[in-house]
Amino acid sequence: xxxxxxxxxxxxxxxxxxxxxxxxxxxxxxxxxxxxxxxxxxxxxxxxxxxxxxxxxxxxxxxxxxxxxxxxxxxxxxxxxxxxxxxxxxxxxxxxxxxxxxxxxxxxxxxxxxxxxxxxxxxxxxxxxxxxxxxxxxxxxxxxxxxxxxxxxxxxxxxxxxxxxxxxxxxxxxxxxxxxxxxxxxxxxxxxxxxxxxxxxxxxxxxxxxxxxxxxxxxxxxxxxxxxxxxxxxxxxxxxxxxxxxxxxxxxxxxxxxxxxxxxxxxxxxxxxxxxxxxxxxxxxxxxxxxxxxxxxxxxxxxxxxxxxxxxxxxxxxxxxxxxxxxxxxxxxxxxxxxxxxxxxxxxxxxxxxxxxxxxxxxxxxxxxxxxxxxxxxxxxxxxxxxxxxxxxxxxxxxxxxxxxxxxxxxxxxxxxxxxxxxxxxxxxxxxxxxxxxxxxxxxxxxxxxxxxxxxxxxxxxxxxxxxxxxxxxxxxxxxxxxxxxxxxxxxxxxxxxxxxxxxxxxxxxxxxxxxxxxxxxxxxxxxxxxxxxxxxxxxxxxxxxxxxxxxxxxx
Numbered sequence: 230x231x232x233x234x235x236x237x238x239x240x241x242x243x244x245x246x247x248x249x250x251x252x253x254x255x256x257x258x259x260x261x262x263x264x265x266x267x268x269x270x271x272x273x274x275x276x277x278x279x280x281x282x283x284x285x286x287x288x289x290x291x292x293x294x295x296x297x298x299x300x301x302x303x304x305x306x307x308x309x310x311x312x313x314x315x316x317x318x319x320x321x322x323x324x325x326x327x328x329x330x331x332x333x334x335x336x337x338x339x340x341x342x343x344x345x346x347x348x349x350x351x352x353x354x355x356x357x358x359x360x361x362x363x364x365x366x367x368x369x370x371x372x373x374x375x376x377x378x379x380x381x382x383x384x385x386x387x388x389x390x391x392x393x394x395x396x397x398x399x400x401x402x403x404x405x406x407x408x409x410x411x412x413x414x415x416x417x418x419x420x421x422x423x424x425x426x427x428x429x430x431x432x433x434x435x436x437x438x439x440x441x442x443x444x445x446x447x448x449x450x451x452x453x454x455x456x457x458x459x460x461x462x463x464x465x466x467x468x469x470x471x472x473x474x475x476x477x478x479x480x481x482x483x484x485x486x487x488x489x490x491x492x493x494x495x496x497x498x499x500x501x502x503x504x505x506x507x508x509x510x511x512x513x514x515x516x517x518x519x520x521x522x523x524x525x526x527x528x529x530x531x532x533x534x535x536x537x538x539x540x541x542x543x544x545x546x547x548x549x550x551x552x553x554x555x556x557x558x559x560x561x562x563x564x565x566x567x568x569x570x571x572x573x574x575x576x577x578x579x580x581x582x583x584x585x586x587x588x589x590x591x592x593x594x595x596x597x598x599x600x601x602x603x604x605x606x607x608x609x610x611x612x613x614x615x616x617x618x619x620x621x622x623x624x625x626x627x628x629x630x631x632x633x634x635x636x637x638x639x640x641x642x643x644x645x646x647x648x649x650x651x652x653x654x655x656x657x658x659x660x661x662x663x664x665x666x667x668x669x670x671x672x673x674x675x676x677x678x679x680x681x682x683x684x685x686x687x688x689x690x691x692x693x694x695x696x697x698x699x700x701x702x703x704x705x706x707x708x709x710x711x712x713x714x715x716x717x718x719x720x721x722x723x724x725x726x727x728x729x730x731x732x733x734x735x736x737x738x739x740x741x742x743x744x745x746x747x748x749x750x751x752x753x754x755x756x757x758x759x760x761x762x763x764x765x766x767x768x769x770x771x772x773x774x775x776x777x778x779x780x781x782x783x784x785x
Contacts, residue, residue: 238427242480247529249485251477252424253493254469256416257438259462264408264443264454268394270311273442275342275355275393277380278308278319281400282334284365299327306446307396315356318343323358333360337375339383355390357383361401368400373407374699377414377461385419385435392440403445405457411443412461417468417767422476460593467589467774468767470494474581475758475765479558479574484524484606487555487577488532491584491604495536498591507533515653517605517645519624523638524607526562526615531607533646534580536587538600540781546597547780550656551773552646553583554639554663555606562609562635563617575765576639578758579662580604582769589774598781601654605642609635621720624648626742630724631717637725639665640738647742647749658687658748660776661739662769668731669753672705676757678768679705681736682750691750691772694779700772702752705732712737 242248270276283303302323304312312319323332326340338360346353359379362372384393397403419434426432443458474482474490488506495504509530512521517533524531534555539545556576560566566573587602616622620632622641625648630641643661650656662678669679680702682688688704695702714726714734722741726734736751743749757768 239424240481247483247485248481249489251473251481251486251490254420254422254424254473256462256465256469257419257435259459261438262412262415262441262443262458262462264403264445264449264451264458266444266449268442268444270354273354273392273394274352274390275357275384275387276311276396277357277359277383277393278311278396279359279361279376279398279401280304280308280333281361281364281398282332284363299324300332302332306398307444308398311356311396315345318345319356319358330358330360333358334363335360336362336372337379339379342387355387361398364400368402370410370697371699373410374414376401377411378418380411380441381415381418381435384438384441389437390435391437393438394442394444397443397445399447403447403449403454405453408443408454408457409461409464412458413464413468413771415441416462416465420469420472422473422764424473425478463592464589464771464774466592467585467770470588471581471585471767471770472765474584475575475578477574479608482574482577483529483557483608484527484532484555485529487557487580487604487606488534491534491536494584494588494591501538501541501591501594502587503537505535505537507535512645515645515649516623516625516627519622519630519641520605520607520645522616522620522622522632523609523641526610526612527608528610529608531605534604534606536584536602538587538590538598538602540596540598541594542596544597545599546782548599548601548655548657549777549780550601550603550650550654550659551583551586551777552603552643552650552659552661553579553581554643554665555580555604556639556642557606557608559609559636559638560611562611562615562638564634564636565611566636572759575759576664578664578754579769580606581765582662582754582773585767585770586773586777589770590777593774593778595778595781598777600777601650601656603646603650605646607642609638624742626652628722628741629720630722631720633723634725637735639663640735641724643739644742647739651743651747658780659743660691660750660752660773662752662754662773664755664758665735665751665753666732666755669705670756672732673703673756677701677703678757679703679732679753680750681705681707681733681753682748683707683740684748684750687748687750690779691752691776694772694775698771698775700768701757702772705736707736707740708733709737
């Protein structure tokens with residue numbers, strides 16, 4: 230038997246050394262999705278036809294319970310021309326599938342694939358009708374995102390598909406925002422994490438797909454449309470990185486790996502992002518005792534990550550800070566977790582969103598904004614050096630904190646990160662994302678993040694951006710009387726309160742580390758960061774990317 234060195238399928242730790250690199254998943258090439266005013270039916274494998282259903286008649290409620298005849302579909306424009314060329318086959322499919330499709334009334338719904346053979350031995354042409362909602366309702370961002378994701382899923386389900394054309398009726402439009410949203414959703418929906426699979430277990434989405442052409446029925450400016458599709462592609466790159474970080478296991482992703490990931494973001498930014506990593510000595514000089522206490526029990530030293538984005542022209546209207554909780558694994562510490570520990574790799578979800586947004590921001594290159602992306606990266610582990618309940622820590626603003634529970638550690642790391650953004654960097658507006666509390670998951674479920682802020686303007690901005698990006702949020706209260714729960718007998722403050730109102734007291738705790746007059750929002754993303762069926766969702770990256778972009782546009 231020959232002795233050959235074993236090669237692992239992915240980079241990971243050795244017995245003595247931690248891992249320092251994480252592979253990235255990249256989207257399909259940006260050339261896959263394009264836009265044109267025409268397409269060749271004969272050279273296209275699949276044609277997806279967007280249709281709006283007629284508005285429901287006003288007296289429809291009066292007929293409830295009565296058996297109705299299936300209404301005839303009303304299609305126009307290019308869809309009608311295609312239907313006529315196929316002898317009415319598209320209308321027939323719509324009628325046959327009315328109960329499920331309702332002529333397209335439900336956005337994102339599709340008909341079964343219609344296959345038309347030319348009878349000459351060539352590959353059959355495929356047609357799918359894509360529902361876009363009803364004619365009487367405005368097209369919202371949620372509908373547009375469904376268009377992109379449905380195009381992706383349909384292309385993936387049709388095996389050996391190489392080319393696709395998508396007919397876009399005038400009502401859907403071809404504005405820059407519409408095209409960007411379709412593009413980002415299309416590419417993001419094709420994400421699959423194969424980094425830790427081998428052989429036949431590797432899954433490749435839409436494996437043979439090389440071309441998807443969007444065909445708007447209204448006129449458009451080619452250069453602007455191409456730029457909009459490119460912007461969506463760049464947003465998806467941030468989404469991919471966010472998912473990669475959350476999906477990565479701890480034997481791959483630790484504080485060193487995340488720091489190197491940040492360095493790589495800066496390296497590919499064309500000089501728009503500068504990366505600074507503070508080690509333990511630099512953190513100690515700044516008095517970051519709250520953050521450093523959490524990392525004492527870990528194999529790897531804490532890495533304080535700071536990425537600075539500045540626009541090409543150097544003109545800055547706003548200086549903002551974005552902070553993400555970066556617990557690469559959370560055992561709970563000595564208050565050890567008794568459930569869900571296998572999922573605690575997602576406790577870095579805030580940092581994932583922030584770093585994903587940094588990557589997208591560099592690619593989009595928004596003007597007018599200086600953005601600081603900050604992650605206090607570490608792990609909450611157990612050894613002889615780890616903090617214990619009753620320890621009293623000192624944060625970098627001088628506040629003393631009694632550790633009531635070592636599993637309320639994320640806020641301890643965020644405390645020093647907030648002080649850094651507020652005092653050292655003097656950011657004007659600050660938002661922070663973290664998988665902070667199970668209490669927020671109980672309150673809002675697994676699909677919505679909680680927004681905690683005293684600033685009404687910031688709350689309004691985030692609500693609007695949430696709707697525009699599809700990252701769902703809901704403003705939560707910051708009941709000041711709950712501060713009583715954080716009173717300590719021996720220190721300035723405790724790190725957690727009682728079990729009641731835990732998401733609120735977490736937000737109140739963080740307020741102690743930012744200037745009260747400064748717009749600041751804590752966003753608890755514990756619920757939507759993870760999907761039990763598919764894994765990492767990428768939540769937060771689009772929200773942060775858009776918030777940063779808009780801040781550059783505002784001159785306050």
